[in-house]
Amino acid sequence: MKFNVLFAAAVVTAGFMASASAQTTMKISISVAQNSHQGVAIDTFAREVEKRTAGRYKIQPFYSGSLGGERESIEAVQLGTQELTFSSTGPVPNFVPEARILDIPFLFRDKAHARGVLDGAIGQDMLVKFEAKGFKALAWGENGVRHMTNSKRAVNSPDDLKGLKMRTMENPVHVAAYKGFGIVPTPMAFPEVFTALQQGTVDGQENPLSVIMAAKFDQVQKHLTLTGHVYSPAIFLMSKGAFDKLSAADKTAFLEAAKEGAKAGRARVDEDDAKGVAELRSKGMSVVENVDKAKFVSTLGPVYADFEKQFGKAEIDKIRNAK
Ligand code: EAX
DSSP states (O other), X not given: OHHHHHHHHHHHHHHHHHHHTTOEEEEEEXXXXXXXXXXXXXXXXXXXXXXXXXXXXXXXXXXTTTXXXXXXXXXXXXXXXXXXXXXXXXXXXXXXXGGGGGGOTTOSSSHHXXXXXXXXXXXXXXXXXXXXXXXXXXXXXXXXXXXXXXXXXXXXXXXXXXXXXXXXXXXXXXXXXXXXXXXXXXXXXXXXXXXXXXXXXXXXXXXXXXXXXXXXXXXXXXXXXXXXXXXXXXXXXXEXXXXXXXXXHHHHHHHHHHHHHHHHHHHHHHHHHHHHHHHHHHTTOEEEOOOOHHHHHHHTHHHHHHHHHHHOHHHHHHHHXXX
């Protein structure tokens, strides 16, 4: 009798412990600060995963490149040593070359065009391409429309870019295009950029207003020009191994949570774009708001001819002409 009671208690305790330990914690990282569009995206994702799995999955966010830059984080996700990351497409072509086409300058008319393409057939087909490389791409998010900053001079026309030493992402499409502007590109991981600007290792960099504000680049850069030269997609990447282990219902929960995260991140990008110029001016930056876009586009003529050869004019036009 006594033995049976003890035995029953042990069974109950073991059962309780099993359910208590049934919470799985997963890491997600970004290279920028928490107070940013990307912070909003991953915090929303974390909250939605917990809610939609009744707390069985807990997402632990890491900000400011504390787990490494974007390339390192994507590598870790590919290896499966980190479950998730939210990254710009900067280093993505090094892993999934098909995604390069999305990084072509002046490809998208505006954010609405880009969002439509990424959420539509072209973007969704592209997400599938990540699977052969060890990733489950949960959803496209947004980094924003990129603009140029530097510490040397006001940039009013493409001629003003000639000879500027600028940090670029580790992205072959960007590097090729920026050479076409006459810029001297210096690819570098994001966590090193502030110091490189501060020490004058490079003259400038290019990023969306959201990133410029979150990284406080106004402290180390005088000039900003709204070049809007390229749209910068972002993406929720999960280790394929970790995703495949989820139940069908939990897979849906993660996919839906990523969509919610993307939506919240995009809304923050819109807020940042609306207030960015005023805020950066108030912090001392001098801003050129209007440039002759056509001049910047035509400067890239020869580079574009090369992109059309590489990617196929029809493929580029398919994106360009998407409504
Ligand atoms: O993802 O590396 C970059 O310039 C990115 O835009 C930034 O880390 C945000």
